[in-house]
Amino acid sequence: MNGCHDDDWLISRFRFPKAISSWKSTELGPGLERQTARSHALPVPIQVLTTLGFLATGSFQRELADRSGMSQGALSHAIAAPGIYGYDAVNQAHIKAQFAEIADFPNVIGAIDCTHIAIKAPSEGEYAYVNRKHFHSLNVQIICDAQMCLTNIVARWPGSTHDSFVLTNSSVGNRFRTRQQLIARI
Incomplete structure (x- = not known):
């Protein structure tokens, strides 16, 4: 390349x-x-x-x-290199402490937001890629740790997709849902 x-x-x-x-x-x-x-x-x-x-x-x-x-x-x-995708259960307590130090906000393991990445209008399903600001985009979910290292990226949904849908249908959303189901059984 x-x-x-x-x-x-x-x-x-x-x-x-x-x-x-x-x-x-x-x-x-x-x-x-x-x-x-x-x-x-x-x-x-x-x-x-x-x-x-x-x-x-x-x-x-x-x-x-x-x-x-x-x-x-x-x-x-x-x-698996540190700094690209370096989150696991072993360093969860360390990440929580870093976020608490930065913002005095306890038990945070990541900062999440979606952003719109502009694209050319696709030939199929063009309307689905028009976001609320009226341009064609992908709605990209990004999660980072307290050092601003990326821990999760989802860039597969059209611009018209709501942020909550992106989270719900991501691997992170699935992990949260599975954990809630386990807690509900206890």
């Missing part, structure tokens, strides 16, 4: 324009650069763009890895 692809190509395959992947590459670069005994380390922009594409589309790792010219194992390693 070379650097000359335009935004349309990048959005069609990874769901993000060059500006977003460049910004995240700059932010995450120091934590993602690796020394290797092999000829070349996996470049940070490719790690970031491919991980964002995986999180945004829910595609199989092999499919996204093939698009980026890497192995499925390399993508799996990139996804």
Whole structure:
């Protein structure tokens, strides 16, 4: 994958324009650069763009890895890298403490919001992509931790989709629903 692809190509395959992947590459670069005994380390922009594409589309790792010219194992390693997708039960207490320190708001494990990413009008179902501000977009849900590291991205819903629907139909929404069902049984 070379650097000359335009935004349309990048959005069609990874769901993000060059500006977003460049910004995240700059932010995450120091934590993602690796020394290797092999000829070349996996470049940070490719790690970031491919991980964002995986999180945004829910595609199989092999499919996204093939698009980026890497192995499925390399993508799996990139996804697990601290700073891209580094949330698990072990560091939950630490994340809660960080949010409490920032805003004096207890028991927060992530900040969530949706934003509209402008797109060209699609040829099918065009009206569904028109948002409340009357432009074509994807409604993208993003969750980050207290260090502003992305922990979840959903970029699959048309601009007319309500934020609550995006959350309810995401993996995070499913986890909350499952947890509520477990608590209700107790």
